[in-house]
Amino acid sequence: MKTIKILFFASIILFIACKSKNNGQENKIQTTDSTAVTNIIPENTNGKIPEKTMQLSEKQAVLLIQDFHLTNRCATCKxxxxxxxxxxxxxFKNEITEGRIVFSIIDVDDKANSKIAEKYQAAxxxxxxxRLLKGKEETKDLTEDGFSYARNEEAKFIEILKKQISEYLK
Structure with missing residues (x-):
């Protein structure tokens, strides 16, 4: 009985150690083709628009890319x-650096994000x-394309996303 308890606690400690090992890797993203991409995108988890971006939108198109998810995420969402x-x-590194593109990852289960989730009807x-330009907004929903292609045809999804972003930046 004593041996079983020791094994049980050792298993729990091992599980916790393995789980916390990944916590230091927030700055890398594991893509579906197993290559790591360094994160150059500033952390934005609340969907708020930076002041610099709002000022730019008066003169040129700026984009808000909102990735909504539940707290428990499926493989396709990731x-x-x-x-x-x-x-x-x-x-689009330059556009991110200039503030013309803001990428936000938003947990819809977080009550602090309820207003933005409601605006986009993201449950x-x-x-x-x-696309923000001179006080006007135009939104494109790419959720269906994401679910159709992101996991199994990543290159196709990237091409769709790249085309839409390029079109909106004009």
């Missing part, structure tokens, strides 16, 4: 985020690109 990050970091997973 793949959508990874592909979106990969797209932004590969093709679960969703990927939205909103």
């Amino acid at each position: 793949a959508i985020e990874a592909a979106a990050r990969k797209t932004l970091e590969t093709y 679960g997973s969703g990927l939205f690109i909103t």
Whole structure:
């Protein structure tokens, strides 16, 4: 009986140690093709628009890319985020640095995010690109494309996302 208790507690300690080992890797994203992408995207988890971005939107198009998710995320939701990050970091580094693109990852289960989730009618997973220009907003919902392609045809999803972002930046 004593041996069983020791094994039980050892298993729990091992589980906790393995689980916490991943906590230091917030700055890397594991993509579906198993390559790590360094995170150049500033952390934005509340969907708030930075002042610099709002000022830019008076003169040129700026984009808000909102990735909504539940607290417990499925593999496809994670793949959508990874592909979106990969797209932004590969093709739109300058626009991110300039503040023309803001990427937000928003947990809809967090009550602090209820207003933005309601605005986009996001009750679960969703990927939205909103173009701001001279006080006007235009939004494209890419959730269906994300669920269709992000996991199994990542390159196709990245191409769809890249095309929409490029079109909205014009």
